[in-house]
Amino acid sequence: MEGRQNKRLYGTHVDSKNEKGKYIKSKQTQKISNDIAIDATLRAAAVNSNSFNNSFNNSPNNLIKSNLSNGKKAKITVSKEDLREKVRKHKARGSIALVIDMSGSMVSEKKINRIKSILDLIVKNTIKHKDKLSVVGFKGKDAEIIIPNTKHPSSFLSKLDTITVGGTTPIAIGLKRGMEVLKKDIQLKEYVPMLILLSDGRPNVGLGGSPLHDTLSIGEELSNAQIHNIIIDFDKRSTHGRNFNMELAFVTKGAYYNLENEINPEIAIEQILNRERGFL
Known part of the structure; x- marks a missing residue:
């Protein structure tokens, strides 16, 4: 019919406003939610922790691997600034x-x-x-x-x-x-x-x-x-x-x-x- 617009949004992936959908990335958040991205939060905390500041090129993944290979426990302090929330998408x-x-x-x-x-x-x-x-x-x-x-x-x-x-x-x-x-x-x-x-x-x-x-x-x-x-x-x-x-x-x-x-x-x-x- 004349004038119809085919936007084709149906079935495409959009940002989810709740905890449903596929976890695709994380974003910084200042609030405690039920959908915290644990992996991203720990990585941010590892980078920001004072104990890691001058260790192994400030790479949290490398530092943890190094500590584990030496039989050490990696201690990470998580602050409010480290919190990361999951960004999900669904159709x-x-x-x-x-x-x-x-x-x-x-x-x-x-x-x-x-x-x-x-x-x-x-x-x-x-x-x-x-x-x-x-x-x-x-x-x-x-x-x-x-x-x-x-x-x-x-x-x-x-x-x-x-x-x-x-x-x-x-x-x-x-x-x-x-x-x-x-x-x-x-x-x-x-x-x-x-x-x-x-x-x-x-x-x-x-x-x-x-x-x-x-x-x-x-x-x-x-x-x-x-x-x-x-x-x-x-x-x-x-x-x-x-x-x-x-x-x-x-x-x-x-x-x-x-x-x-x-x-x-x-x-x-x-x-x-x-x-x-x-x-x-």
Whole structure:
């Protein structure tokens, strides 16, 4: 689709903000942490210890080898300035915010079952790829978090059975809430954000202004925040809704899919997510 940017950050190695990931180097630290690099700390202490200042070219490795060969014990004093912390890297995964339309226009049993089926498929797919997932539902004049941002969405699957539909369609509110959920991961720069919207594209509640204008404005914010956007539609009868969804996808520099045309939605969802990860 025109305007899409292929950054390809997904799967590349990024700095870890916790104790997970491969230890690749160390850095100086002034704090005591649970991930101290013992090897690097001892080397720094060996260089800085007064007892080593004039010994064996100030090389801690050579000095220790020399002392050991002479039957001596190498004594190293570790000070705060010697502390080194591990720098770890891990593969960047996705942080997916799934924003679903629970308004009155989705009230048919066929649509409800389709939504729940898609949700189940996306949950399984994110688990398979070790991505994070959050689920936001919108209806009336509000949006609620159904599944919080987590790497273990399977523990919340029972919540999907409690989804009820009805009321107006505040797409802009849903998109805004989904974007807020992703902000923390954007700041950490460990996960690549993706927002998936499930809707028939007929907003009738805005953020105080025109529902259509407000929704497109949030779409521009998604694009400016470099949040990859996917819109999944499954109502081919509504030309207006389909056209608006396609316009929203263009504004967000994202992608539009209509599952109503798919014979096997399970295969389609797998293909869509795998394809779109290539743009992360």
